[in-house]
Amino acid sequence: MNDVKTPAPVSAPDPAASTGLEGQDALWYKDAVIYQLNVKSFFDSNDDGIGDFKGLTSKLEYIRDLGVNTIWLMPFYPSPLKDDGYDISDYQNVHPQYGTLDDFRAMLNEAHRLGLKVITELVINHTSDQHPWFQAARTAPPGSPQRDFYVWSDTDQKYLDTRIIFTDTESSNWAWDPVAKAYYWHRFFSHQPDLNFDNPKVLEAVLQTMRFWFDMGVDGFRLDAIPYLVEREGTNNENLRETHAVIKQLRAAIDAHYENRFLLAEANQWPEDVREYFGDGDECHMAYHFPLMPRIYMAIAQADRYPIIEIMQQTPDIPDSCQWAIFLRNHDELTLEMVTSKERDYMYTTYAADLQARINLGIRRRLAPLMENDLDRIKLMNSLLLSMPGSPILYYGDEIGMGDNFFIGDRNGVRTPMQWSPDRNAGFSRADPQRLYLPPIMDAVYGYPSTNVEAQSRDPSSLLSWTKRLLAVRKTSRSFGRGARRFLRPGNRKILAYLREFGDDTILCVANLSRSAQPVELNLSSFKGRVPVEMLGRTAFPPIGELPYLLTISAYGFYWFRLTTDAEVPSWHEQIVSIDERPVLVLFDGWTSLFRDRVVPWRIGIAEKTRLQFETDTLPRYIETQRWYAAKGAAIERARFADHVLWQEGKVSWLVTLLDLEAAGEHASYFMPLALAWEERDEERVRNLSTAGVAKIRQQANVGVMGDAFADEIFCRSVVAAMAARKEVATSQGKLQFRKTSAFGRLAGKDFSTLKVERPRGSSSNTVVTIGERLILKGYRRLRTGSNPELEMGRYLTEVAHYPNCAPLAGALEYVANDGEARLLAMLQGYVANQGDGWTHSLEYVQRHLEQYRTTPAGDLAPVNAHEAYLALMRVTSGGVASTVFM
Ligand code: NOJ
Ligand code: CA
Numbered sequence: 024m025n026d027v028k029t030p031a032p033v034s035a036p037d038p039a040a041s042t043g044l045e046g047q048d049a050l051w052y053k054d055a056v057i058y059q060l061n062v063k064s065f066f067d068s069n070d071d072g073i074g075d076f077k078g079l080t081s082k083l084e085y086i087r088d089l090g091v092n093t094i095w096l097m098p099f100y101p102s103p104l105k106d107d108g109y110d111i112s113d114y115q116n117v118h119p120q121y122g123t124l125d126d127f128r129a130m131l132n133e134a135h136r137l138g139l140k141v142i143t144e145l146v147i148n149h150t151s152d153q154h155p156w157f158q159a160a161r162t163a164p165p166g167s168p169q170r171d172f173y174v175w176s177d178t179d180q181k182y183l184d185t186r187i188i189f190t191d192t193e194s195s196n197w198a199w200d201p202v203a204k205a206y207y208w209h210r211f212f213s214h215q216p217d218l219n220f221d222n223p224k225v226l227e228a229v230l231q232t233m234r235f236w237f238d239m240g241v242d243g244f245r246l247d248a249i250p251y252l253v254e255r256e257g258t259n260n261e262n263l264r265e266t267h268a269v270i271k272q273l274r275a276a277i278d279a280h281y282e283n284r285f286l287l288a289e290a291n292q293w294p295e296d297v298r299e300y301f302g303d304g305d306e307c308h309m310a311y312h313f314p315l316m317p318r319i320y321m322a323i324a325q326a327d328r329y330p331i332i333e334i335m336q337q338t339p340d341i342p343d344s345c346q347w348a349i350f351l352r353n354h355d356e357l358t359l360e361m362v363t364s365k366e367r368d369y370m371y372t373t374y375a376a377d378l379q380a381r382i383n384l385g386i387r388r389r390l391a392p393l394m395e396n397d398l399d400r401i402k403l404m405n406s407l408l409l410s411m412p413g414s415p416i417l418y419y420g421d422e423i424g425m426g427d428n429f430f431i432g433d434r435n436g437v438r439t440p441m442q443w444s445p446d447r448n449a450g451f452s453r454a455d456p457q458r459l460y461l462p463p464i465m466d467a468v469y470g471y472p473s474t475n476v477e478a479q480s481r482d483p484s485s486l487l488s489w490t491k492r493l494l495a496v497r498k499t500s501r502s503f504g505r506g507a508r509r510f511l512r513p514g515n516r517k518i519l520a521y522l523r524e525f526g527d528d529t530i531l532c533v534a535n536l537s538r539s540a541q542p543v544e545l546n547l548s549s550f551k552g553r554v555p556v557e558m559l560g561r562t563a564f565p566p567i568g569e570l571p572y573l574l575t576i577s578a579y580g581f582y583w584f585r586l587t588t589d590a591e592v593p594s595w596h597e598q599i600v601s602i603d604e605r606p607v608l609v610l611f612d613g614w615t616s617l618f619r620d621r622v623v624p625w626r627i628g629i630a631e632k633t634r635l636q637f638e639t640d641t642l643p644r645y646i647e648t649q650r651w652y653a654a655k656g657a658a659i660e661r662a663r664f665a666d667h668v669l670w671q672e673g674k675v676s677w678l679v680t681l682l683d684l685e686a687a688g689e690h691a692s693y694f695m696p697l698a699l700a701w702e703e704r705d706e707e708r709v710r711n712l713s714t715a716g717v718a719k720i721r722q723q724a725n726v727g728v729m730g731d732a733f734a735d736e737i738f739c740r741s742v743v744a745a746m747a748a749r750k751e752v753a754t755s756q757g758k759l760q761f762r763k764t765s766a767f768g769r770l771a772g773k774d775f776s777t778l779k780v781e782r783p784r785g786s787s788s789n790t791v792v793t794i795g796e797r798l799i800l801k802g803y804r805r806l807r808t809g810s811n812p813e814l815e816m817g818r819y820l821t822e823v824a825h826y827p828n829c830a831p832l833a834g835a836l837e838y839v840a841n842d843g844e845a846r847l848l849a850m851l852q853g854y855v856a857n858q859g860d861g862w863t864h865s866l867e868y869v870q871r872h873l874e875q876y877r878t879t880p881a882g883d884l885a886p887v888n889a890h891e892a893y894l895a896l897m898r899v900t901s902g903g904v905a906s907t908v909f910m
Contacts, residue, residue: 052243052285052308052414053346054504055140056494058091059353060419061107062099062121063460065441067452072459074440074451076117076126080133085476089422090494093140093414095245097354099127103153103214107354107438109144109247110151110215114232131240142243142287143236147229148251149215156228157216161202171222174208174254182208185260191383210251210260220252220269230276237277243285246270246307249300250290262296270306285309287348291360294338304342312338312347312413314361317370319351319407320393321362323400323579324373326537328519330366331407332510346504347413351404352421355434356385357393380429389437391424396468398424399579402489403534406581409497410523410532412508422490423479426469431461439464444477483875496558496583502530511545518543518576531555531584535576544571547586554592555584563587565596569604592650594863597785600648602716602728608633608641610720610729613699614669614678637718638662645717646684646693650785651804657686665692666838668754672741677732679752679759681806681838681846692806694838694848696732701725711736714782733790733802736780742800743775746834746851757840759848763833766821770833770853771798793854798833802849806838811847830855861900868893 048054066078076099086094098108099121108118117127134141150157156172163169179197187193189211197206198213207216218225233244253265270286277284285308288300293314300310315338318330341347357374359367367384374393375386386393394400401424408415420441429436440463444450449463449471456462463471479485497503506525513520517537523530529550535541547553547567555564555572564584576582592598610616611629617637619630643659646652665683669676678697683690697717700708703725712730720727732738745752745761752759778795783802785791790802817832834851876885 049283050344050346050505051140051283052093054501055093055414056091056409056497057093057095057142057348057414057416058086058089058419059095059097059350059416060441061097061354061438064438065419065451066443067454070453071120072452072454073120074460075120076122076130080126080130083130083134083137083139087137087139088491090491090498091417092138093142093242094134095142095416096144098144098146103151105151105214106212107434109146110149110153110212111146112151112153112155114228115235128239135240140242141240142245142285143241144247145229145233145236145244145286146247147218147232148248149209149211149217152214152216156218161200165205168222168224170203171219172225173216174219175203175205176208177205179206182254182256182260184258185210185254189383208254210248217251217254220265226269226272230273233273233276234280237281237284242283243287243308245287245289246273247289249288249307250292250296262290262292262299267299267302267306270300271302274302274306287311291358293361294334298339298341301341301345304344308344309346309348309414312349313358315411316350317357317359317362317366319404320357320374321366321370322519323403323536324369326517328516328536331519335508335510348416349408349411349413350416350418351408352390352393352418352437353416354418354438356382356387358383358385360384377429382429382434387427387429387434387436389425389427390418390421391469392426396424397579398486399577401486402493403536403579403581405490405493406532406583407519407534409493410503410521410530410583412506412523414504417490422487423474423476424469424486425474426464426466428462428464428466435461442471442475444475445472449475450477492559499558500528500530500585501525502528506530511547513543513545515541515543517541520545527588529553529586530558531586532581533574533576533584534581535579538578540575540577540580542573542575544573547572550586553586553588554590556587556590558583558585563590563593566592566598568598569601594787598648598650599714600716602713602719605645605716605718606636606641608637608718608720608729610699610722613722614676617678638664641718642682642695643684646695649804651788651790652693653691653788653805654684654686654689657689659684659686661685662693662695666754666756666840668752668759670752670759672737672744675737675741677735677738679732679754681754692846693804694802694806694846695804696738696802697729698732698735698738699727699729700735701727703727708735708737711782731783731790733783733792733800739780739792739794739800740776740778742836742849743771743794743798743834743851746836747771747775754838757838760837760839760845762835762837763851764818764822764831766831766853767833767851770831771851797854799830799852799854800849801852803847806846806848808844808846810845814847814850817850817852861897865893865897 062076062079063074065074066082067074068077068081069075098111099117100108100111101113101116101118102108102111117124131141159169160172176197179195185196187196193213196208196210198209200207209215209217220226249270250261250266252269253263254260255263274286288307288310290297290300290310291313297310300307314334318334321330322328359370362370371381375381380386380388390404391401394404423442425442427436428439439461440449440451440459442449442463448454448456448459451463452459476487479487482488502523502525506523509522511520517535518533518541519536520533523532548569550567551569552566554566557564612622615621616630617634619627622630639661642662646662647659663683665681667678667680670679680695680697682693682695684693698712699720700712702709709728712728712734715731715734716728717731718729720729746763747767749763750761778797781793783790783792789804792800794800814835820826820829821832831853832850833853835847836849838846838848
């Protein structure tokens with residue numbers, strides 16, 4: 024079969040499609056997955072060594088295909104670039120090295136066409152000292168509106184309770200201006216004077232800037248350094264009421280004039296202080312969760328969930344319309360301002376043993392080097408980022424595990440060119456390497472020859488391919504962006520487990536924070552009956568039961584499970600309902616208690632009641648939980664005895680029934696042999712029968728179990744023995760007919776009555792019992808009239824064709840009604856070790872093929888004969904049998 028066609032490559036789905044981003048959803052930012060990048064670092068279209076808007080536009084499809092839906096651009100405005108553009112000298116233009124305003128517009132339109140939102144920076148705490156406002160202020164007379172655009176003082180001894188942020192470069196928040204002959208206030212670098220929000224003209228100018236970009240179509244703003252807008256003596260000048268009043272005015276202007284836009288607060292503060300930036304839903308739509316970020320690193324360094332749980336518990340609720348922004352890394356140092364000094368020491372020794380890696384109060388490294396390039400740890404970190412409450416932000420280059428270079432000063436080591444390919448300058452630019460704005464990473468581990476987009480796109484197991492898969496999976500549930508979060512408290516603290524719940528959708532996230540495999544028992548009893556489906560592989564796990572849910576997780580492993588109500592239980596799973604959950608049936612006279620015509624007259628009433636309870640409650644509740652019950656989900660109203668016999672062998676008797684099951688108005692015929700075992704007489708039998716217990720039973724002070732007779736060793740042996748003897752047992756409406764084939768003796772041997780009988784395994788239509796690895800007794804449940812093809816084929820292959828490659832037939836048990844109609848109840852076959860079945864094998868083959876196909880880059884098509892091995896196997900397993908039978 025050489026004509027198996029390889030289908031055309033499937034492109035990634037439109038990321039906006041399932042998130043509602045394409046619609047006018049005012050809360051779109053709750054479903055956002057944000058990709059942060061600097062235009063200068065992404066792609067250089069004109070070979071001058073600096074990335075630009077045309078370059079970015081040409082790479083938007085890459086960003087879209089990654090599976091994010093929003094991009095955040097760091098400042099691209101005219102600037103002396105002493106703080107990488109956060110020192111702005113013109114708020115309403117584009118730095119010429121990145122292109123023109125038209126280039127920006129073209130980029131914005133293309134992003135929107137691809138379903139990507141674009142957010143930019145509103146840096147209003149400070150300007151560059153080169154901004155015309157500052158140049159005018161220096162020379163304007165003190166007290167004039169121009170002068171008052173900034174914060175001036177005759178002394179540098181004001182606001183002394185204010186901390187210094189850039190501790191490595193600045194020693195004061197005041198700088199002397201020789202032209203103005205006064206000190207000006209700056210919270211960051213001394214070349215970044217703070218704007219004075221006590222001057223109404225400043226807010227006016229800021230609002231104008233905001234409108235300028237919103238009118239162009241920008242979707243949102245990151246509000247840089249927002250806690251520091253206003254200063255007051257005697258305070259620490261952070262988070263002041265007056266600052267919040269300014270933000271409320273920005274928000275009011277948005278609500279009055281725009282739809283579906285948002286503000287993101289960059290407030291590096293403790294949770295209770297950040298909470299204020301949401302106001303009553305009348306300030307920012309989003310705010311970064313700065314304290315969470317270092318604690319994620321701490322938790323996996325200490326293999327303990329405590330730091331994460333603790334900070335999340337200290338995180339106040341936020342208004343419904345608001346959302347956290349969460350991140351692992353960004354363009355700045357990994358800030359340790361929001362940890363205690365002890366925790367900071369720990370973080371420094373763990374993650375920045377090299378002193379060069381430290382800057383200000385933080386660590387200037389990227390994600391992959393922080394994780395020592397351990398792919399498992401990198402994935403675990405990303406799994407937390409993408410499943411904790413909030414909209415996650417990915418920093419460009421981290422999706423391929425880019426490295427850093429802290430020898431190149433300030434925070435530039437994490438701002439190097441994007442690594443596209445192993446070509447010159449990482450495929451980022453064709454300029455002379457000397458002209459690049461920064462050298463690309465070149466070391467042996469993280470350098471662009473080995474770490475780049477091109478190579479990882481071709482590799483289905485690369486970090487890039489994996490990240491795409493995880494992002495695609497995240498998109499299948501709104502719980503991640505919008506759901507509530509609930510931590511579980513398993514005894515093993517190395518495991519972080521939490522639920523994300525939104526409407527009917529419940530996701531369970533479980534992460535092993537330690538470097539070794541870990542077991543965990545989760546209390547999921549409120550989800551009893553649900554089937555956890557692992558979201559990356561779509562594998563169904565055993566349903567949640569009464570007992571703690573046991574999982575083992577590999578080192579740094581994690582699971583995302585959807586707790587489903589409708590997924591199929593895995594086919595191999597056996598549901599054992601604890602016998603304690605079964606009702607008690609009072610059998611005052613053994614089996615007889617169920618038959619009104621066999622008890623003494625004064626017991627007739629009780630016998631009728633017992634039978635009614637048995638047929639309308641006891642049996643239905645048991646059968647409904649069985650895998651072989653075909654009408655799953657349909658409650659059984661009654662399980663009537665259509666025929667029965669009390670089959671006695673020696674001292675033991677079984678009630679062999681053919682039931683008429685009535686469910687949802689439909690009737691179906693089922694085979695159900697039942698056994699009794701009493702604690703006083705035989706504890707082992709009670710134990711075995713309890714695994715398939717229909718009811719607890721009591722007769723006076725004697726207690727025991729009634730169960731499915733296939734779980735009774737003596738019953739199974741007796742069936743085999745009856746086949747050997749070709750017995751017939753009369754029932755009330757027909758007979759049980761036991762048969763054997765000519766192969767019986769060869770297959771069962773002489774000693775078959777001494778063979779060990781295993782516990783039965785249920786499948787979707789029958790119950791299978793293995794007898795001494797020699798025989799298999801297969802009990803059919805749903806009964807159909809007419810000849811049974813499995814029996815007929817088995818007989819033919821065993822007795823006529825003597826075909827060696829099938830499970831040979833040793834015997835059968837049939838029910839023959841008085842009208843002569845026969846139904847197959849059980850078959851005895853020679854034991855063949857399980858090698859799986861053709862159907863499951865084929866399904867899994869197709870699944871693997873499609874998965875591989877999804878992750879294989881276009882162009883790398885499978886060879887035409889790629890399926891030859893599979894087809895050959897199918898010819899042997901199915902074709903062989905078919906041709907033998909139908910020759
Ligand atoms: C916060 C930015 O993230 C950082 O890069 C910058 O240096 C400061 N604001 C000052 O603008
Ligand atoms: Ca350029």
